[in-house]
Amino acid sequence: MTVHETSxxxxxxxxxxxxxxxxxxxxxxAHIARVDEKTVRRWARERPVAVWTPGGKCWIDRRRLFSAEPPETPNLSGNVHSEAPPLPGILHCE
Incomplete structure (x- = not known):
């Protein structure tokens, strides 16, 4: 199952x-993705995940938040693995 079909x-x-x-x-x-707000703003500029109101407020599409391709970044800390379970309801609007 894919969260969002780009085609x-x-x-x-x-x-x-x-x-x-x-x-x-x-x-x-930022809370959903467990990242800083600056990171979300950067994603909004670099990826097709956001829309802006005429007043300049940024709104993020939660379905696209995790489905867009991440930018290439070097892994400076080696292999990182989190034992945290995925949170229910993050990818699905209810």
Whole structure:
């Protein structure tokens, strides 16, 4: 099962309802992804995961938050493995 299919998914979407739980703020996205807000803002600039309101507020599509290709970065700490279980509901809007 794939979370999002890029071949049929049009970005940016034509109809955007920011009341839909699919859309989260930068702060909420940072909490979900367990990263700093600056990282989420960088992802929003580099990846097709965000839309901006005319007032300049950034909204992140939680379905795309983990499905976009990560940028190439060197692994300076060797093999890192987390024993933390995945959190339920992160990838699915309910």
């Amino acid at each position: 049929i998914d049009v970005w940016p979407p034509e109809d955007i309802d920011l009341n839909d739980p699919r859309w989260v703020t930068v702060k909420e996205a």
